[in-house]
Amino acid sequence: MNKLLSSTFFRExxxxxxxxxxxxxxxxxxxxxxxxxxxxxxxxxxxGPLTKINRFGDWIExxxxxxxxxxxxxxxxxxxxxxxxxxxxxxxxxxxxxSIALFVPLPAYLRIPLAxxxxxxxxxxxxxxxxxxxxxxxxxEIVSTLMLNAIALLFYEWLLTxxxxxxxxxxxxxxxxxxxxxxxxxxxxxxxxxxxxxxFMNQTNISIALYLVVIAVMVVYFLMFRTPFGYELRMVGANxxxxxxxxxxxxxxxxxxxxxxxIFAGLAGSHLAMGIHHKLILNITYALxxxxxxxxxxxxxxxxxxxxAALAYxxxxxxxxxxxxxxxxxxxxxxxxxxxxxxxxxAEKLMPMVQKRISSRKPGVRTGGDKTDDESVSGTTLAEGxx
Amino acid sequence: MDFQVVLGSILSAGFIASxxxxxxxxxxxxxxxxxxxxxxxxxxxxxxxMLVAAFTGxxxxxxTHSWVMGVLAGLxxxxxxxxxxxxxxxxxxxNIILAGIALNIMAIGGTIFLLYTLTGDKGNSSxxxxxxxxxxxxPLVKDIPFIGEVLxxxxxxxxxxxxxxxxxxVFLYRTRLGTHLRAVGENPEAAASVGINVNRIRIIAIxxxxxxxxxxxxxxxxxxxxxxxxxxxxxRGFIALAAVYxxxxxxxxxxxxxxxxxFAQALAINLGSLKIPSQLVQMIPYAATIIALVVYNLxxxxxxxxxxxxxxEQHMAEMAASQAGSE
Numbered sequence: 090m091n092k093l094l095s096s097t098f099f100r101e102x103x104x105x106x107x108x109x110x111x112x113x114x115x116x117x118x119x120x121x122x123x124x125x126x127x128x129x130x131x132x133x134x135x136x137g138p139l140t141k142i143n144r145f146g147d148w149i150e151x152x153x154x155x156x157x158x159x160x161x162x163x164x165x166x167x168x169x170x171x172x173x174x175x176x177x178x179x180x181x182x183x184x185x186x187x188s189i190a191l192f193v194p195l196p197a198y199l200r201i202p203l204a205x206x207x208x209x210x211x212x213x214x215x216x217x218x219x220x221x222x223x224x225x226x227x228x229x230e231i232v233s234t235l236m237l238n239a240i241a242l243l244f245y246e247w248l249l250t251x252x253x254x255x256x257x258x259x260x261x262x263x264x265x266x267x268x269x270x271x272x273x274x275x276x277x278x279x280x281x282x283x284x285x286x287x288x289f290m291n292q293t294n295i296s297i298a299l300y301l302v303v304i305a306v307m308v309v310y311f312l313m314f315r316t317p318f319g320y321e322l323r324m325v326g327a328n329x330x331x332x333x334x335x336x337x338x339x340x341x342x343x344x345x346x347x348x349x350x351x352i353f354a355g356l357a358g359s360h361l362a363m364g365i366h367h368k369l370i371l372n373i374t375y376a377l378x379x380x381x382x383x384x385x386x387x388x389x390x391x392x393x394x395x396x397x398a399a400l401a402y403x404x405x406x407x408x409x410x411x412x413x414x415x416x417x418x419x420x421x422x423x424x425x426x427x428x429x430x431x432x433x434x435x436a437e438k439l440m441p442m443v444q445k446r447i448s449s450r451k452p453g454v455r456t457g458g459d460k461t462d463d464e465s466v467s468g469t470t471l472a473e474g475x476x
Numbered sequence: 477m478d479f480q481v482v483l484g485s486i487l488s489a490g491f492i493a494s495x496x497x498x499x500x501x502x503x504x505x506x507x508x509x510x511x512x513x514x515x516x517x518x519x520x521x522x523x524x525x526m527l528v529a530a531f532t533g534x535x536x537x538x539x540t541h542s543w544v545m546g547v548l549a550g551l552x553x554x555x556x557x558x559x560x561x562x563x564x565x566x567x568x569x570x571n572i573i574l575a576g577i578a579l580n581i582m583a584i585g586g587t588i589f590l591l592y593t594l595t596g597d598k599g600n601s602s603x604x605x606x607x608x609x610x611x612x613x614x615p616l617v618k619d620i621p622f623i624g625e626v627l628x629x630x631x632x633x634x635x636x637x638x639x640x641x642x643x644x645x646v647f648l649y650r651t652r653l654g655t656h657l658r659a660v661g662e663n664p665e666a667a668a669s670v671g672i673n674v675n676r677i678r679i680i681a682i683x684x685x686x687x688x689x690x691x692x693x694x695x696x697x698x699x700x701x702x703x704x705x706x707x708x709x710x711x712r713g714f715i716a717l718a719a720v721y722x723x724x725x726x727x728x729x730x731x732x733x734x735x736x737x738x739f740a741q742a743l744a745i746n747l748g749s750l751k752i753p754s755q756l757v758q759m760i761p762y763a764a765t766i767i768a769l770v771v772y773n774l775x776x777x778x779x780x781x782x783x784x785x786x787x788x789e790q791h792m793a794e795m796a797a798s799q800a801g802s803e
Binding site for chain 1: 520564567568569570571573574575577578579580581582584585586588589592593598711714715717718721753755756758759762763765766769770773774776777
């Protein structure tokens with residue numbers, strides 16, 4: 090039993106690692122073709138985030154946002170619903186959090202929780218809408234969520250340009266939030282670590298969102314695997330007809346999946362505004378729209394794996410930014426890598442094909458794995474061979 | 477006063493012309509979406525296909541100094557790109573929606589990446605001397621007031637959009653391949669059981685949808701505008717998908733739905749002259765798409781109920797008749 094568990098775990102891990110390595114290899118080939126100093130560029134891409142403390146901070150901050158987004162996608166994908174609405178929920182979350190941080194005259198210990206709660210509520214509502222349309226009207230969720238994203242982004246831009254931006258500001262952005270409206274640093278105020286704390290405070294924006302994200306991961310895990318809602322969610326995702334036959338209210342479950350997923354996208358927006366930028370800027374969600382999907386797919390929609398996938402993927406993104414700044418490559422290369430990763434990770438026939446090829450090349454290990462248990466057998470040998 | 481100005485401009489020949497121009501960028505990909513949807517393979521990658529074709533057309537026309545080469549290269553690139561979707565779905569076993577999402581991301585990133593590599597600019601291709609597809613001016617007709625302005629002087633894609641709607645209708649309903657295609661979409665197992673090669677049909681359908689979406693993309697960058705802009709499709713590939721559903725998954729219905737969306741977009745541009753913030757005006761086409769989706773599905777639900785009711789009534793009548801007969 091234990092061995093079986095570890096072997097499926099290995100296979101999942103192997104599948105992801107192989108996909109990422111192939112994608113990185115293709116990225117390297119692209120770099121070779123395009124860049125004048127390809128080795129330098131790729132080095133910056135692969136090792137950049139560890140070279141300076143502020144770059145390290147960028148990586149962690151980005152990974153926090155990505156974890157929230159990954160959780161959001163994992164919930165809705167688990168129900169086999171393809172909501173792409175995270176960007177809209179995120180930008181509205183940033184909008185309400187930012188507005189509360191700017192304009193509500195409360196002390197920090199009330200203002201910050203209020204702002205975070207408001208972002209969660211808005212994310213919930215903006216997720217509920219396409220969920221309702223899907224469950225009750227069978228409206229294609231991909232189209233509806235993308236349209237709602239566009240509307241949310243324009244709404245954000247409108248309020249920011251005409252109401253939130255100080256009239257004197259030269260470019261479209263809000264005033265910087267007061268201290269009562271920004272998330273405090275994650276570093277505990279311990280006297281003997283004061284120097285390190287100042288270093289982290291000055292060089293990075295890693296905030297208490299770090300703790301929030303850990304809680305969020307545990308909450309989603311609990312929700313998904315220890316509550317009736319989670320059970321219904323997984324049943325609907327596995328086979329909605331069977332779920333309905335078993336007495337599950339499929340429509341209610343779908344609507345809730347969309348809405349609950351929105352909560353975490355809203356949190357991501359709140360973190361962007363109050364944790365990273367400390368003000369509302371144009372295109373605050375730039376290039377984050379579909380990142381939750383990659384993270385969630387890398388984690389096989391498993392909430393406990395999401396933070397690790399986010400760290401790994403956040404590392405690539407942070408590296409791409411550094412590569413853009415220190416070479417002639419543009420960071421959009423990472424989008425190409427991202428697309429390849431999605432294709433390879435979700436390619437269900439790919440791994441069996443590869444395993445078959447490998448197991449047929451090594452007839453001495455296990456022979457005659459015909460049709461039925463060929464996959465699991467060769468999976469074990471491959472996992473052992475990979476050690 | 478302002479309102480009257482807008483109303484006046486909407487009722488003009490120029491407005492009708494702008495609706496047709498804007499709609500063309502939706503009709504072409506929508507026809508593509510229709511074909512693949514009827515074959516049971518929803519093509520989410522229309523958006524990315526348009527981008528790839530738009531970009532390829534601009535770059536090739538700039539380097540070969542020939543708009544024909546640009547168009548051919550764009551069509552080829554778009555078709556091949558969409559065949560990637562078929563390959564991933566059929567041979568790699570990737571979920572078609574996730575594969576479509578992946579291709580869209582690659583298209584957005586890849587075009588910006590190459591644009592930056594070629595021009596050093598991430599915004600648009602204005603430094604490339606790309607070519608435009610010439611407009612077609614119909615002799616004699618062009619001199620008739622009003623009608624001349626409405627009918628003549630468009631890029632060839634606009635006329636093609638209407639011609640292709642007819643061709644797609646003929647293909648789907650009057651040819652063997654079209655019938656097979658719809659059979660595969662209706663019930664793949666049944667189609668396979670009578671000897672139809674389901675995978676081959678799906679590859680053809682996705683390839684055709686990529687070809688049509690590529691045409692829409694080329695129209696954007698080589699006729700509607702004369703350059704490539706980053707993410708210039710601005711959701712048109714998805715609005716086109718919505719048009720397929722709103723049009724009842726029929727060619728002429730899809731055309732009509734695309735024109736309705738084109739009207740909303742043209743209206744948004746015209747309302748720009750009023751003192752309404754541009755962001756609110758720009759929301760109109762997106763909101764219209766959602767409303768259309770709701771209306772279409774409400775109608776579907778109502779029709780299903782109506783069918784069920786009729787069936788029940790008929791059943792009851794038959795029961796009553798058979799009872800009366802037995803007595």
